[in-house]
Amino acid sequence: MTKASLLSRRGFIVGTGATGLTIGILASCAPSGTEADAPDYSDLPPNDEVNAWVHIDHDDTVTVRIARSEMGQGTLTGLAQLVAEELDCDWDKVTTEYPTPGENLRRERVWRDYSTGGSQGIRGSQDYVREGAAAAKAMLIEAAANEWGVPASECTSENSVITHGSSGRTATYGSVAGAASKLAPPLEVTLKDPADWKIIGQAKKRLDTADKLTGKQVYGADIQMDGMLNAAIKQAPKIGASLASFDASAVESMPGVKKVVAVKNPFGEGNNAVAVIADHWWQANKALEALPIEWQGGVDFSTAEFEAELDEGLTAEEAFVGNGGGDLAAAFGAADRMVEATYNMPLQNHACMEPMNTTALYTEDGCEIWCPTQNGEAALAAVSEASGLPIEQCEVHKIHLGGGFGRRGMPDYVHQSVMLAMEIPGTPVKMLWSREESMMHGFFHPTTKARVRGSLDADGNLTGLHLRISGQSILAALIPQALQNGVDYATFQGLLPSGVDPRLEDQTLKYSFDNFLVDHAMRNPPVRPGFWRGVNLNQNAIYLECFMDELAHAAGRDPLEFRLAHLSDSPLAAAVLQAVADKSGWGSDDGKARGLCVMYGFGAYVAACAEVTVDDDGALSIDRIVAATDPGYAVNPQQIEAQVEGSFVYGLSAMLYGEITYEGGEVQERNFDTYNSMRIADMPEVETIIMPSGGFWGGVGEPTIAVAAPAVLNAIYAATGKRVRQLPIKDQDLRNA
Amino acid sequence: MATLKINGKSVTVDVEDDTPLLWVLREQVGLTGAKYGCGIAQCGTCTIHVDGSPVRSCVYPVGALSGEEEITTIEGLSEDASHPVQQAWAELDIPQCGYCQPGMIMAVAGMLNDNPNPTDEDIDAEITNICRCGTLARVRKGIKLAVEKA
Ligand code: FES
Ligand code: FES
Numbered sequence: 001m002t003k004a005s006l007l008s009r010r011g012f013i014v015g016t017g018a019t020g021l022t023i024g025i026l027a028s029c030a031p032s033g034t035e036a037d038a039p040d041y042s043d044l045p046p047n048d049e050v051n052a053w054v055h056i057d058h059d060d061t062v063t064v065r066i067a068r069s070e071m072g073q074g075t076l077t078g079l080a081q082l083v084a085e086e087l088d089c090d091w092d093k094v095t096t097e098y099p100t101p102g103e104n105l106r107r108e109r110v111w112r113d114y115s116t117g118g119s120q121g122i123r124g125s126q127d128y129v130r131e132g133a134a135a136a137k138a139m140l141i142e143a144a145a146n147e148w149g150v151p152a153s154e155c156t157s158e159n160s161v162i163t164h165g166s167s168g169r170t171a172t173y174g175s176v177a178g179a180a181s182k183l184a185p186p187l188e189v190t191l192k193d194p195a196d197w198k199i200i201g202q203a204k205k206r207l208d209t210a211d212k213l214t215g216k217q218v219y220g221a222d223i224q225m226d227g228m229l230n231a232a233i234k235q236a237p238k239i240g241a242s243l244a245s246f247d248a249s250a251v252e253s254m255p256g257v258k259k260v261v262a263v264k265n266p267f268g269e270g271n272n273a274v275a276v277i278a279d280h281w282w283q284a285n286k287a288l289e290a291l292p293i294e295w296q297g298g299v300d301f302s303t304a305e306f307e308a309e310l311d312e313g314l315t316a317e318e319a320f321v322g323n324g325g326g327d328l329a330a331a332f333g334a335a336d337r338m339v340e341a342t343y344n345m346p347l348q349n350h351a352c353m354e355p356m357n358t359t360a361l362y363t364e365d366g367c368e369i370w371c372p373t374q375n376g377e378a379a380l381a382a383v384s385e386a387s388g389l390p391i392e393q394c395e396v397h398k399i400h401l402g403g404g405f406g407r408r409g410m411p412d413y414v415h416q417s418v419m420l421a422m423e424i425p426g427t428p429v430k431m432l433w434s435r436e437e438s439m440m441h442g443f444f445h446p447t448t449k450a451r452v453r454g455s456l457d458a459d460g461n462l463t464g465l466h467l468r469i470s471g472q473s474i475l476a477a478l479i480p481q482a483l484q485n486g487v488d489y490a491t492f493q494g495l496l497p498s499g500v501d502p503r504l505e506d507q508t509l510k511y512s513f514d515n516f517l518v519d520h521a522m523r524n525p526p527v528r529p530g531f532w533r534g535v536n537l538n539q540n541a542i543y544l545e546c547f548m549d550e551l552a553h554a555a556g557r558d559p560l561e562f563r564l565a566h567l568s569d570s571p572l573a574a575a576v577l578q579a580v581a582d583k584s585g586w587g588s589d590d591g592k593a594r595g596l597c598v599m600y601g602f603g604a605y606v607a608a609c610a611e612v613t614v615d616d617d618g619a620l621s622i623d624r625i626v627a628a629t630d631p632g633y634a635v636n637p638q639q640i641e642a643q644v645e646g647s648f649v650y651g652l653s654a655m656l657y658g659e660i661t662y663e664g665g666e667v668q669e670r671n672f673d674t675y676n677s678m679r680i681a682d683m684p685e686v687e688t689i690i691m692p693s694g695g696f697w698g699g700v701g702e703p704t705i706a707v708a709a710p711a712v713l714n715a716i717y718a719a720t721g722k723r724v725r726q727l728p729i730k731d732q733d734l735r736n737a
Numbered sequence: 738m739a740t741l742k743i744n745g746k747s748v749t750v751d752v753e754d755d756t757p758l759l760w761v762l763r764e765q766v767g768l769t770g771a772k773y774g775c776g777i778a779q780c781g782t783c784t785i786h787v788d789g790s791p792v793r794s795c796v797y798p799v800g801a802l803s804g805e806e807e808i809t810t811i812e813g814l815s816e817d818a819s820h821p822v823q824q825a826w827a828e829l830d831i832p833q834c835g836y837c838q839p840g841m842i843m844a845v846a847g848m849l850n851d852n853p854n855p856t857d858e859d860i861d862a863e864i865t866n867i868c869r870c871g872t873l874a875r876v877r878k879g880i881k882l883a884v885e886k887a
Contacts, residue, residue: 205830209827209835210827214818215812216770219836221773280760280764282764351869354774354836355773402772403836403869639830642833645872648871649868649874653869671779672775672777672867678867679864680865684874686874
């Protein structure tokens, strides 16, 4: 079986074999067992892979290699659909596996990028994944043709069977896969015309559901190995603080405790954490809570102080320009009236359901980890860096993630787990963060404010717009080399002109404005920001789309008509907006309070119309959402629908409750009691319109999050006459203005 | 030492009395279906049944059990994923990352034990589990489908 052959190539595995570890996770994406009455192929040697993407067993089981991580968004199934389509294989025989990042390195990165983020899982790899499958199909056909002594061009493929046209002879993929694996790959392949797709575009069920219904699915937090120890960790609560001392003797005799260790800061000098390693995690955590620890240094940062810095940025002279055109000063000078609003977005935590964790095993010969990661290759590099071992002696075994949302692209927890395993060579150590650690030590959705001003002429036309963002840059903190002359263009997601950066071409502004300016006064608090599902598109959608609503009302115009007036250059954006308006009953006199939003981000056009009621006590009920998305090609409509629904939960949880604040340099919200998330009672019905216009590959997992909050905020205004410009809504008074 | 009845079997564990049932199940018994999400009874990922009723096992000390109670975890909900809730979940393809789903399924199955035909208001009041992937809309549909299947 291919899994075995993949794993046996792990040169460093000597250590693992010697300790005789049984590892309880490798079955997680392996094919299910053969049926009792199936033919017996046990006499035959196992087939080699057809190519890097595809392995086919004698019984026709197709194993598709998936480099990207599955963290809930259905990427695994979508990518398998792309492969199955070009392979012409039987979908019911498809299974998947993760090739390891170490294997990728040894095979000269044959699977290319492992990073899973930016809604890139499918759109960022669809071309080479489909080409790989098409090449495998060509090799299977050629193998059959060779056996029959006929030209390959006379053979066709369908549903895992090759047929020779004139003779009518047939061969199953499984019967020729061995021969195919020995052939040279074709120099060129032609991908199918989308009109001929049979598997792409179908609402296939996910391939990873069964084990998620029975408790069988193994997550990082669930890993069990023979002899494994468990670690609980506490990091310096205060930003920038380090470990001064701890008194291990106070806890060493507690049940199960094996070792108490200082842990080095993965990103700086000195130790900034302490961990207890014990037989069981519960014991480790209990001892850690009882452990006397002294911290030193750190920054006395508070959210309130930083807000003042952001306020200063709102009107600062200097700012980085992200987009603009025309003559704004002239437009403002000639205004019949000006409209102005200031918005405020807090820090937010990813709050993945599964707290951060990694299991690591360190021996003299190598170091390997079992890790829920969004970026297997970055995790591999982190293992090498933390262990000091050459990367060839390191390995990462990826596991399905219990949520990622951007948090699990960061390697801090990988470093820590390797350092803990190095304390006890030869013994696997599972490190699991508590929920409190996961809340306090996030890479937060950045905090920004915006001051937006617009000028209207006497006829209610928008003549000028200035959108000033003040606040935190993700790139400045995490990837400073990606700044361009100091500018973080990612800050302007959804507001950018075309042509500024090829990597941001999928994040451009679709409205046309005559005179406008979008700029950013960068103000960076000492808090680490991160890529949080949807990234900067989320705030920018609130700034732009809530303000467009304010402008429309100030101008006495219909918010739909007002928006469409600026979308004449983007028929696709206009189409999604019109679609939600039509379906929701926009403009009807049924007395419902509705709000609209339209955005373009991650290469997809998205829109939403929300319907809300606010009762006399100010209690908000989000009654109905109509959402539309045009991702170009829709690989799996039912999964897109699931992502659209889920995006409202993520986006509206942030709008309702999501806020991380600092006092004295420490995060105040440390668990779900103070950092709440939407429950089913808050959840509206979501009607999703999927309208793939074809010709491009847009993202699915993130863009819709951006339209969730603005549509609801605009509906709240329609219901109450009150503008909410500060998030989260939490305790704000929503009673009628 | 405690002897417990878990999924119809008698199990003896050597554990301090204050250990939450969640960690007994996960670390002593090897049943990792119930998940750790918050440890303070907020998220519901650790939901199991004690005598058929849903319980957040992260705050349920093992010492509070007499040993007579029937403890059911997701692994024991059915032999072969045939419980109506599991069937409905499969049909609607509900899980995304899936981490919250064992708790979600157990919370729903527990509710249906007591209240086989819940109204939307009952669902709102009784199903308060967190799902960060956002399966909540499908969960409501799933509950209704499970009621039909039961
Ligand atoms: S882990 Fe028990 S309710 Fe969250
Ligand atoms: S499915 Fe991921 S948290 Fe619920």
